[in-house]
Amino acid sequence: MEQIRIKNIDEKRLLARKYNAAMDWDTLNTYTCALQEKFIDNNRPISFNGKIIDIVKMDTIFYLKLHYITSRSRWNNDHTCIALVSVNSNQFIVLKSVLNSGNHSDKGCFVFQVKEIIPINPSINSDIGQDDMGYCYTYFVYNFEKSLLIFKGSLISYYLDEIVNESYE
Numbered sequence: 001m002e003q004i005r006i007k008n009i010d011e012k013r014l015l016a017r018k019y020n021a022a023m024d025w026d027t028l029n030t031y032t033c034a035l036q037e038k039f040i041d042n043n044r045p046i047s048f049n050g051k052i053i054d055i056v057k058m059d060t061i062f063y064l065k066l067h068y069i070t071s072r073s074r075w076n077n078d079h080t081c082i083a084l085v086s087v088n089s090n091q092f093i094v095l096k097s098v099l100n101s102g103n104h105s106d107k108g109c110f111v112f113q114v115k116e117i118i119p120i121n122p123s124i125n126s127d128i129g130q131d132d133m134g135y136c137y138t139y140f141v142y143n144f145e146k147s148l149l150i151f152k153g154s155l156i157s158y159y160l161d162e163i164v165n166e167s168y169e
Contacts (some may be wrong), residue, residue: 001164008161012109015159016047021111023047026070026081032119032149039114045156046114048083052099052106055092062092064155066110083151085112091155098160108160112153120148 016023022044025035039046050066057063068081087095098104130136 004162004164008108008159011159012047012049015109015111015157019045019047019111019156021045021047021156026068026079032117032147035149036117039151040117043113045111046151046153048081048085048110048112048151050083050107050110053082060089062087062089064110069107079147079149081149081151083110083112083153085110085151085153085155087155095158103162104160105163106160108158110158111156112151113156114151114153116152118150118152120150121146 013023015021022038025038025046038044048066049069051069052064053067054065055062056065064083064085064087066083066085068083099106
């Protein structure tokens, strides 16, 4: 299992280097404008470690909806990142066969050209409270310190993590 984990990490690094994609961009802990400058203004691809949440087809183009996975909890507490990445028909046929093979996870590294970054603030949470008289009520909490970043772009390449076959021989 450890060998496959190491292989997955190495393959992601190789993929990012191959396309000169920015890795570890989440350590910037910076404003959206710095990310826009890094990826859009400088026309640099992003290496996005994520999980496929959904795949949507619009006309002849498929879109991957990705949720960003990070081990850097400090950055992740301030930002949640998702990506909407367009995939052409040929790329989708290959991706679908890889996903259906059963040998790969829906998690991996996605290298794509960023066309737009959209910050969304504030987050709205709801909860149920109870007053001194025992009456229940619902209230909303606005959190202006958190943000959702949506990266939009076009897929260049990807690597899906190999999964460990847990059958014993």
